[in-house]
Amino acid sequence: MLTVTVAYIALGICLAGLLWRISRWFLIDIDPASDDPSTGRRLAAAGRALLDALFSPRLFNLIRVFLWEVVLQGHLFRQDRLRWIMHVALCYGFLLLVLMHALDDWTAPVLFADYAPTRNPFRWLRNLLAALVLAGVIGTVIRHRTRNTIGHIRSHADRLVLLLLAIIIVSGLLLESSQILSPSIFAEMVEAYIGNDDPEEVAALGQYWVAEMGAALPPPRSGAIVYDPVAGQMAHEGYCASCHSRPQAAFLSYPVSRLLKPAAGLMDTLRIDIWLWTIHYLASCLALACLPFSKFFHLLATPVNLLARTAGPVAARPPALRPTRRALGLDACTHCGACNAHCAVAPIYQVIPNTRILPSEKLQGVKRQASTGAAVEVAALVEGSFICTLCGRCTQWCPSGIDLQDLWQASRRDLIRKGVSPFYERTASLSGSTALAPRSTLPGAPPASLGLTNRPETFWACVQCTTCTSVCPVVAASDDPQRDLDLTPQQIMNLMRLQLIEQALGCRMLWDCVTCYQCQEHCPQNVKVADVLYELRNEACRRRLSVAQAAATSIKKSKGPVPGK
């Protein structure tokens, strides 16, 4: 009774969680504009899109995508055969175990008239499925540990899923091994099906089970009863054989039971089989309850996203559908890392250690922004979002069919609207904040600069002839350079000649520079004017980051732990 209650509680949590997660598809909007569609309109638009798809020639495309991409996982097959084998083994091994083993009370009798979990081929098949899942789990763990491409990042969520699967499968195999050995279970079965009227028959059966069925029954007291193999076999065929096949077919748990045989007595005293059953059962219930809240949710979200993708890219869909498609896309990510492996800016992550540069982690940041608006993390997301060049390769490679290109553009619009994009920031407030940015001196750390601005020699030759200013197109485009730009290039060079970097960093000329190199090309004294301006921007960016980090640290300190961390 208690066990059934636990299962139903887990199912209840699972269903409520699924409802909550699916409702988020119609509530979250990562790019909220003034003409934001209401949830009602979003639901109506999704319903209409579904009907459109079902009652049009697109249905055939949906069926094709369902069979090829969802059922056969063709996208993975195309990208990486080894990963495809591991994923298919894990996915279908576990799915069949759920259907034919966890739900066998309902499914098995319908399909097989003579089903019993301890009969063959069911025993053998269950071991085969367990072997597939285990192989998938072990292969995935090995792959995680041995791959060293840039941006190969694993999270606790990935590990949790693998750990849960491993616990379920290993506890199940150990449970079967302990059941093969268990004298207590033998005694219970004898009592239930034979009774104790004929001790000689029971003893003969016991001997048969020790010899043929792998049971670890205590040896009979010497002289009391003579072993009669024919009687034992007859009793087995009469009472047991209709439900019990030879356990040797359980090619994983039978060998394990042989290894455990010396400890069978102790295991039986402690009733290890009951403990293992409890672990196996609770872990399975936990997995069910976790389904909507863990990586398992991609079992639903990814196929739905792949099917929705058949309608075309998000930008080509009606406005009322776009926020829904984006929210669905956020959930469809399996954190597989295919995007990172093809990301054009992934090498930059080797120098700027912000994981939000990598698409898979940026997606997590966008998701967190959309659901919590965590202010502490926005600086990292902004940096990652605007280092992205929108090359679109992540979208081409995403095996879940997420329109990442659209997600990045929508998220950028949102950040710009919130006024946190890097484009409009003025750096005047940075003056006097040198103490925040000590130069990196760690071994192996990237060089902080090309070493131009901090060497007076760079500017020694400057004679303040103003050639740089007179050839500058930005200066030429302004009626009043002092008003629009604060300083002209030649004035910046003068400040730098005097090593007054703080004054130079705050001026608008620095950020309006178009990097055309006219100044540097025309300088009669070969001062690297444009390179110096680049280096000053580098310095300003580093100080701005220090300011952002200091602000984030003080928020953390004042508010305690960061929400969602």
Added chain:
Amino acid sequence: MAPTTYLYFPGCKISPFLPHYDTATRAVLGAFDIRLDNTELNCCGYPVRHQNVAASVLAAARNLAIADREGLPILTLCQCCFGNLKQAAYWLEKNAALRRFVNDQLDAEGLRWHPHIAVRHLLSVLAEDIGTDSIRARVIHPLKGVSVAAHYGCHALRPGHVVQLDNPLAPTIFENLISAIGATPMDWPLRLECCGHPVWDKNPTLSLKLMARKLEDARTAGAQVLTTACTYCQIQFETVRAAHPVEDDTPLPARLYPQLLGQALGLPPDVLGLASDDCF
């Protein structure tokens, strides 16, 4: 004999924002039996140079190291990609600390930066590796009487001693290519100035102003068409301009050079990303 296979470096922006630059380039190079190797490369590092020069150089160096591994010269379509790859090589040669850092990072992937990896821009490949004479010989539909203003772009031209495309103060490579297809290259005062796109995100007003000045200047000089050979410049003159029209009396379309060349070679307009009435 010039190499006939290049490691193709379209850069990040062409595939999502300017796909016709890719199709037009492939078509015209195909006509001269140039093969393109499509090994996957990463960002050239140009956009991140404002922020972190080491990141910019590392990104560029990874591409250069891949080119070295493949044993092929790089062919870039974008002048900013070209410029940054050249700048990275220049600073790697000059700065030992930077070189050590970059090679340490590349080592994890079995890559290494070596000097003397050839980086070519589309203009040099056309004008020098193929040659203006070969182009002239293949033109079947010369653009007779069409006045073309060459917009050079900045990063392939300057700093001249680093990028070494042509004389940075008085270049002729683009005008020679325009003459080769039978058109008339225009002399116009602002031909070497910036298109305005580098500050488009930061200061759109300034960006549009710089673009408007250039268009006005080319128009005054009598140009019928402006031609570019850079992803960002073309995005500015084509995409940004379409979304934010500058007041003009006479239209002055912007064409990528391979679009004009393709037309002169008699290639179909759809491959070049042109409608049939876009042709001269």
